[in-house]
Amino acid sequence: MQTKVFLQEDEIPRQWYNLAADLPHPLNPPLGPDGNPVSPDQLAPVFPMNLIEQEVSQERWIDIPEGILELLYRWRPSPLHRAVHLEKALGTPAKIFYKNESVSPAGSHKPNTAVAQAWYNKEFGIKKLTTETGAGQWGSALSYACALLGLECKVFMVRISFDQKPFRKTMMETWGGQCIASPSSETNAGRQILEKMPDTPGSLGIAISEAVEAAVSDESGETRYSLGSVLNHVMLHQTIIGLEAKKQLEKMGIKKVDTVIGCAGGGSNFAGLAFPFANDKIHGADIDIIPVEPACCPTLTKAPFAYDHGDVAKMTPLLPMHSLGHNFIPAPIHAGGLRYHGMAPLVSHAIMEGLMNPMSIKQVECYEAAMLFAKTEGLIVAPETSHAIAATVRKAKEAKEEGKEKVIIFNLSGHGLMDLVGYQKFMAGELKNTEMSQEELEQSMKSFEGHPVPKF
Amino acid sequence: MDRFDSERIYCRKLGHELNFKYCRQEQDFLPCSKILNCWFERLAIKEYILQHFNEAEREKMLIPPQDKIVSLIDIIERAKLNSKNKNE
Numbered sequence: 001m002q003t004k005v006f007l008q009e010d011e012i013p014r015q016w017y018n019l020a021a022d023l024p025h026p027l028n029p030p031l032g033p034d035g036n037p038v039s040p041d042q043l044a045p046v047f048p049m050n051l052i053e054q055e056v057s058q059e060r061w062i063d064i065p066e067g068i069l070e071l072l073y074r075w076r077p078s079p080l081h082r083a084v085h086l087e088k089a090l091g092t093p094a095k096i097f098y099k100n101e102s103v104s105p106a107g108s109h110k111p112n113t114a115v116a117q118a119w120y121n122k123e124f125g126i127k128k129l130t131t132e133t134g135a136g137q138w139g140s141a142l143s144y145a146c147a148l149l150g151l152e153c154k155v156f157m158v159r160i161s162f163d164q165k166p167f168r169k170t171m172m173e174t175w176g177g178q179c180i181a182s183p184s185s186e187t188n189a190g191r192q193i194l195e196k197m198p199d200t201p202g203s204l205g206i207a208i209s210e211a212v213e214a215a216v217s218d219e220s221g222e223t224r225y226s227l228g229s230v231l232n233h234v235m236l237h238q239t240i241i242g243l244e245a246k247k248q249l250e251k252m253g254i255k256k257v258d259t260v261i262g263c264a265g266g267g268s269n270f271a272g273l274a275f276p277f278a279n280d281k282i283h284g285a286d287i288d289i290i291p292v293e294p295a296c297c298p299t300l301t302k303a304p305f306a307y308d309h310g311d312v313a314k315m316t317p318l319l320p321m322h323s324l325g326h327n328f329i330p331a332p333i334h335a336g337g338l339r340y341h342g343m344a345p346l347v348s349h350a351i352m353e354g355l356m357n358p359m360s361i362k363q364v365e366c367y368e369a370a371m372l373f374a375k376t377e378g379l380i381v382a383p384e385t386s387h388a389i390a391a392t393v394r395k396a397k398e399a400k401e402e403g404k405e406k407v408i409i410f411n412l413s414g415h416g417l418m419d420l421v422g423y424q425k426f427m428a429g430e431l432k433n434t435e436m437s438q439e440e441l442e443q444s445m446k447s448f449e450g451h452p453v454p455k456f
Numbered sequence: 457m458d459r460f461d462s463e464r465i466y467c468r469k470l471g472h473e474l475n476f477k478y479c480r481q482e483q484d485f486l487p488c489s490k491i492l493n494c495w496f497e498r499l500a501i502k503e504y505i506l507q508h509f510n511e512a513e514r515e516k517m518l519i520p521p522q523d524k525i526v527s528l529i530d531i532i533e534r535a536k537l538n539s540k541n542k543n544e
Contacts, residue, residue, distance in 0.1 A: 030523045030525040030526050031523075031526065032526060032529055033526065033529070033530065038525055038526065038529060042529050042532070043525070043528070043529070043532075045532050045535075045536070046528065046532055055525075134467070134469060134470030134471045134472070135470055135471030135472040136471075137471055158470055160470070160474055160478055161470050161471075161472060164472055164473070164474070165472055187538070188538035188539070188541065189534070189535070189538060201478055203482050203483070204469055204470065205483070208531060209531055209534065209535070212528070212531045212532055212535045213531075213534075213535035213538055213539065215535075216532060216535040216536055216539055217535065217538070217539035227524075227528075230524045231524060231525070265468060294468060294493070294494075295493075295497065345523065345524075362497060363466070363497065383466055383471075384468075384471075419471070419472065421466075421472075421473045422466050422473070425464075
């Protein structure tokens with residue numbers, strides 16, 4: 001039985017797919033603090049104009065420059081595997097496929113956009129990129145990309161991550177990146193924080209401020225900032241994942257995909273696999289597309305959709321939330337969770353359009369699935385990726401119960417070889433699920449009584 | 457206030473393990489906006505928040521984040537200001 005499919009370099013997709021062009025309701029432009037649509041000029045201090053054009057593009061297909069393809073060939077096209085051993089362990093009639101993005105030099109999908117962004121910046125005349133990173137996945141991906149293109153790379157790494165993940169710092173430095181603990185004394189933003197709190201462990205918010213300031217304050221104009229998730233051009237660059245997968249499935253003789261699954265934090269690895277399939281769905285295909293998130297507070301997932309925060313894409317100015325301080329947890333957390341704050345606007349919008357059906361799964365189930373996957377398919381996946389595997393296992397079991405030979409594909413977004421603590425804790429029995437009591441839940445539901453029902 | 461400080465969890469923002477102490481002061485000494493969702497499976501986190509943070513603090517910590525582009529523009533403006541102050 002064929003268990004994996006490779007594409008040759010000359011079979012790699014030569015265009016990215018832009019879902020924004022096909023959304024039934026267009027994604028509104030983001031509104032700035034003055035209430036007017038954000039103009040490209042406002043973003044010019046941090047992004048080159050060629051990337052800003054992609055950010056706002058409504059073109060369905062965007063050519064991948066030959067120079068970027070030459071960089072991607074180092075690890076792309078990535079293999080598509082059929083998880084026959086997992087199928088066997090589950091006793092499912094489903095055919096399970098996974099796109100293996102862990103084969104990139106940095107071990108995840110992130111270099112797909114890192115090399116594209118670095119290339120466009122270099123084309124624009126930029127010599128140096130700045131960014132922020134937590135554990136270092138994005139920082140190492142961008143350091144690698146900059147090394148390929150001869151750009152300088154400065155990464156502001158959250159202090160607590162800098163101290164706890166020294167090997168990621170080493171990865172960045174090995175590729176020539178400069179990794180600095182944030183807050184740092186290199187920026188005004190960092191110095192102000194250090195003055196107030198010398199022992200602060202930092203935060204992503206501070207690190208972003210430092211990275212942006214480092215770009216904006218370079219008077220030579222040769223420095224820009226790079227972001228690895230959430231934005232439209234990042235989603236665009238990642239669609240090469242799904243476009244390759246579609247070609248590979250075709251080679252495997254698969255004519256119809258039933259379920260597409262990806263873990264969704266910022267949304268880029270999910271979007272990468274899912275958006276090309278969403279295109280099929282928009283044009284009539286019957287596909288269940290599932291972004292998977294960590295389980296939320298039960299009040300979020302079980303409570304009715306009881307408050308309209310603003311317009312669908314969150315483009316209106318944020319409104320003060322009601323119910324603050326009443327006898328349970330304030331409303332913003334409910335609205336926040338239900339509106340997928342922090343997730344890419346394109347993904348959030350597609351969910352609201354009904355193109356995607358989000359699922360949330362608790363951590364123990366995720367680690368159970370990841371352990372099963374490691375024992376059957378061999379790969380130890382990143383903690384985020386375990387969510388996609390857990391959803392796949394659920395869907396494969398459903399197929400078994402229904403006796404249907406469904407085709408399921410998920411994105412294996414990264415390996416977990418530098419994130420083994422969670423596995424260790426799981427095996428030690430230190431991860432536990434707890435349930436909210438019915439009484440607590442009913443109390444929570446009461447907090448929605450009388451609130452307006454949101455509209456879409 | 458510090459009774460859960462040594463509890464550890466995988467942080468979905470940063471991508472690694474850290475302790476509760478970080479979560480309860482991530483936003484300039486206020487808890488991270490994701491603290492409820494991250495900890496509800498393990499701690500009586502709602503009760504903890506209600507006990508230790510007043511209405512105004514809860515409002516501030518739980519305000520949903522801005523759209524990324526909008527927040528970037530805010531940061532750019534602040535960075536320009538910082539840069540200008542540095543040069544003066």
